[in-house]
Amino acid sequence: MPPLPRILALAAASALALAGCIPADAAPPAESDAAAELETAADAVRELDGVVEVAVRRTTVAEPVAGNFGERPATTLSSVRVEVRLDETLGAGAAGDIAGEAHQLLVAGASRMDGYDNIAVSAEFFAGSEKSEDSASARPWLTIGAGARGVTGTLTDSVADAVEDGYELRGAGAETVSTSLGDGDGTWEDDPLAATAHVTATSPDDLVALAETAVELERGAGLEAPGARYEAMSRVPDVDAVRLLVAAAARPDVRDVAYLAQQQQLEIRSGADSGAKSLADLHHWLEAQVFATADSPLGYTVLDASFAETTGWVSGAEPASHAPHTLDPFGGAAPWPDDPAAPACTGETLEVTFGIVDSAAGTRGGSVHARNVSGGPCAVENVPGLVFRNGAGQAQADITIEPYEPGVEPGRVVVPDGESVLAPLLWRAMSTANDPDTTTTVEVTAVPGADPVLLDVTTDGTPASGLDVLDGAEVRVGPWTQSG
Structure with a gap:
């Protein structure tokens, strides 16, 4: 799972700025009243069965800045993030329903904050250990970051789906699942990048089952375990590619393997010295695999212990474009x-x-x-x-x-x-x-x-x-x- 600062950055990146308009001659209400709207919504979320804890995090600007209503003092509220901790023993469907209901309540609270275009609002749903900035071991296994105010309401469905899928992936062997949702509906067809989950596992052996689950869920997913990484780049995983990744990670002397879906490339780092039998065997093994992708042949790069690089094509399937040719006019x-x-x-x-x-x-x-x-x-x-x-x-x-x-x-x-x-x-x-x-x-x-x-x-x-x-x-x- 990404480090906590990155998790928080994901949530901040998905924050939806609250844009509203009020008459030019009208002074804005007190910003403490604006935050109180979300505090009231958070109280309603706390009453939901399956919600363990709700925290409202406020951030103020560090220095006076110019805003729509003149200079804002250093104590002025700049953002509010609502963190909703779910019961990790919930079933996947129930967790999704509760998250969707909680998000609707937060949307309602945020909608009453019109006129506060200087205040950004975001929500984060998580499950597992209580979040702690002081302990590296205190990390939630589920983190879903989203804007708290969906303009069309479709973001609530995205939150519910992402949470439900996160619980399903957990049941399939995931150690952690994190997803950052934007302002679209978060579905694969409409906005694949917004739907992508980052999934970690304790062993490469767990990645195939996770890939199969992601395909069933139609969820774009990047997969990672010690020594093996599948970079989805917003795509639903290719299960055959994940199987190849896992098998390559188990080869003698292999330290790390990465499958880069966008580049159609397999990158392997070996601890063997140049000329070692395990390196020669690895090349023979790669070129003997029966493997084909829908887009194009899969290239591979192998780095030995001294980082010397050799390249080739899995299954020996060099694309026609790589054959010797001249450039057309x-x-x-x-x-x-x-x-x-x-x-x-x-x-x-x-x-x-x-x-x-x-x-x-x-x-x-x-x-x-x-x-x-x-x-x-x-x-x-x-x-x-x-x-x-x-x-x-x-x-x-x-x-x-x-x-x-x-x-x-x-x-x-x-x-x-x-x-x-x-x-x-x-x-x-x-x-x-x-x-x-x-x-x-x-x-x-x-x-x-x-x-x-x-x-x-x-x-x-x-x-x-x-x-x-x-x-x-x-x-x-x-x-x-x-x-x-």
Whole structure:
């Protein structure tokens, strides 16, 4: 189970800010009265059979801040969290019903707090040991974090379902179950991320039964036990993948195994030294497994005791996209005609420039362009050489150049006079928070034997500060390809 600060952070992250409006010339009621509405609702929750304890936690701002009604003093209430502890001996259905009823009462209390848009309200349902900030051993086995005020009322159903499923998973062998619900209805079809539970077990042997239960419940679940981790990324578990995970964790010398569902990747850390028989046996075992997923073949990575890495494909099922291939023309253009008599392009016959930089989801994309200025066709068949330099002209250290895509290799491209080829680039965004030495120029060797060309990458569609290709970056570079 995640540490207590993370549990509280989950609840805070799911807090629903109470937005309301009151006339501009009307002063807001006392904030103590606002909190009293939830205290009254909490008293009603305490009367429910199956509720062991209810606590109302208030948080005040640490410093005076500007709010909708002027500056708020340091003692001003900023948030209220209601913690509802359920009887852990309840049946799953009864626990869900009680949690849903309790949440409705809290929703009613929160609805009477209109006008307090500076006060955030959240609810948390848990079962098991009483929560304690002072004892690492005092941890509830069930934690469901949710906003206390559902705008459409559907969040109450989400709370009830999540609590019921948590009790069901507990009965199937879970050590802990935690779920953070957002403002949607928390169902798999409508909002899979909101429905995902984090489930821990005491032994990898328990994970298969938990996966089967999660499938029956249609509940997205990440599963974890000592030495084994299944990262669901909001998906209902693949039971066959969990079986493979558990079997891999039981192999000789294996320390840790992680199945990454989104990446379709199995990551294994072994305590064996390079060349050990157990490592060779592990690779043979992985490639002999009869395993297939609905999305794509499953890759694996094995790290030995010195963290040396070897890779492969479970069942030996390497995807066709990883077979050797060249890149198609960008933009879907028809390929230029091949001219076997065309000479190789040289540095003097190519005019090299840098393309516009795009970014999405933490990834940067750029390209190097080369225009044929020879007066006739010429051919290229290579990956350009690149050196990334900072503002002082120094090469960035420890840059790793990788293939643009698995299996991609250069193909011969005959470039008509006046046309251009491009070499695509990809890299992960790197932090520039502390004003590091960004890349301001890129040295390009277009073809073997050509003189390097230094390109300024702070103008014409590139960031004025340069590229966030810093020391230690990994850059994926493709071969020269028809640009369109």
